Amino acid sequence: MKKYINTAGLGNILEKVVGKERLSFADGLQLYKSNDILALGYLANLVKNRLNGDKAYFIYNQHINYSNICINLCKFCAFGRDKDSALAFEMSVEEVKQKVRDRLSEPISEIHMVGGIHPDLPFEYYTSLLRGIKEVRPRVHIQAFTCVEIAHLAELAGKSVSDTLLLLKEAGLGSLPGGGAEVFSPRIRQLTCEKKLSGREWLEIAKSAHRQGLNTNATMLYGHIETLEERLEHLTALRQAQDETHGFLAFIPLAFHPKNTAMSDLARTSGLDDLKNIAVARLFLDNFPHIKAYWVMIGPQMAQIALSFGADDMDGTVKEEVITHMAGAETAQAIGSRTLIHLIKEAGRIPVQRDTLYNVIEVHA
Numbered sequence: 144m145k146k147y148i149n150t151a152g153l154g155n156i157l158e159k160v161v162g163k164e165r166l167s168f169a170d171g172l173q174l175y176k177s178n179d180i181l182a183l184g185y186l187a188n189l190v191k192n193r194l195n196g197d198k199a200y201f202i203y204n205q206h207i208n209y210s211n212i213c214i215n216l217c218k219f220c221a222f223g224r225d226k227d228s229a230l231a232f233e234m235s236v237e238e239v240k241q242k243v244r245d246r247l248s249e250p251i252s253e254i255h256m257v258g259g260i261h262p263d264l265p266f267e268y269y270t271s272l273l274r275g276i277k278e279v280r281p282r283v284h285i286q287a288f289t290c291v292e293i294a295h296l297a298e299l300a301g302k303s304v305s306d307t308l309l310l311l312k313e314a315g316l317g318s319l320p321g322g323g324a325e326v327f328s329p330r331i332r333q334l335t336c337e338k339k340l341s342g343r344e345w346l347e348i349a350k351s352a353h354r355q356g357l358n359t360n361a362t363m364l365y366g367h368i369e370t371l372e373e374r375l376e377h378l379t380a381l382r383q384a385q386d387e388t389h390g391f392l393a394f395i396p397l398a399f400h401p402k403n404t405a406m407s408d409l410a411r412t413s414g415l416d417d418l419k420n421i422a423v424a425r426l427f428l429d430n431f432p433h434i435k436a437y438w439v440m441i442g443p444q445m446a447q448i449a450l451s452f453g454a455d456d457m458d459g460t461v462k463e464e465v466i467t468h469m470a471g472a473e474t475a476q477a478i479g480s481r482t483l484i485h486l487i488k489e490a491g492r493i494p495v496q497r498d499t500l501y502n503v504i505e506v507h508a
């Protein structure tokens with residue numbers, strides 16, 4: 144294999160991987176520029192196996208989007224709507240509780256809840272959502288509100304980010320999902336989401352959450368107008384933040400879906416780029432415990448293959464996905480745990496049903 148990796152021009156990276164040496168920005172670029180996907184996969188798999196062995200994780204989770212009303216209206220997003228749009232929706236706390244109640248017979252361990260940046264819902268709405276969910280399902284872990292929403296909630300509460308996080312934690316918040324990171328580059332943010340908080344602010348909020356004992360995930364929206372250098376700047380900033388706080392659980396590369404967005408002239412990401420982003424992330428983010436192949440965005444088949452290219456997690460049952468489906472995703476809105484177990488087993492991995500914090504719920508050997 145060494146000969147093959149050398150022939151692929153990646154012998155220098157193999158040496159670093161074997162020697163557990165951190166990859167440089169230039170190494171990252173070299174990986175992104177290589178089209179030898181098998182060599183990339185081999186290298187990423189070495190790291191994945193070292194960190195997670197043969198295990199591949201999934202979770203029994205339920206996605207809830209409380210509202211799509213948003214003042215940011217990012218160009219890559221097909222979910223957010225102006226308040227006056229006929230397609231705008233906003234759920235009452237009771238409606239959210241009902242969504243949770245509807246699935247009480249299922250072994251859901253996590254509620255993943257995000258929404259747009261709503262112009263006029265009060266802070267108490269958000270704490271009531273958390274309390275309401277906990278009333279219906281007391282033991283569930285609520286992973287909710289991206290760093291973008293947290294910045295907005297802090298403004299609503301008139302408090303610092305850390306005090307706001309404390310209030311949310313008291314109301315039942317368990318951790319933060321990784322959305323809203325997009326690409327940290329100011330150029331990309333200016334061109335695609337100029338109203339959204341900056342990359343620096345996103346990172347500060349994530350680190351503040353970590354300091355409050357709240358884990359978070361991190362994402363990167365790839366496959367639109369970003370350069371390879373901008374992808375690597377994003378990964379470098381995440382790696383540096385993780386060195387400081389160690390609070391990130393998983394990194395999830397998000398494949399851009401163009402339909403119904405202001406960037407609908409762009410093409411969907413290719414299979415090669417989907418796998419490459421998983422592999423480069425696994426190699427570059429040496430301090431991230433988990434790399435997630437989100438089946439909703441790259442399809443269950445590609446997510447299964449990604450388990451041999453550095454990913455150790457397929458996300459979960461999801462139950463009702465809206466954000467990617469508004470942007471033309473052709474995957475199902477939910478997937479059965481049996482299907483996930485089957486896909487993982489066929490990939491030669493051991494399916495491990497986890498909770499949000501990666502504690503093992505059941506090993507499906």
Ligand code: V47
Pocket residue numbers: 219220221222289319320321322323324325360361362364393395397398399400401404437458466467470
């Ligand atoms: O924040 C928006 C992105 C995110 C599009 O933390 C788009 O475990 C693709 O963050 N095409 C929401 N992506 C999804 C998300 C997520 C999903 C699963 C697991 C986790 C986790 C996080 O999706 C948004 C935005 O960054 N997004 N529009 C689009 N057209």
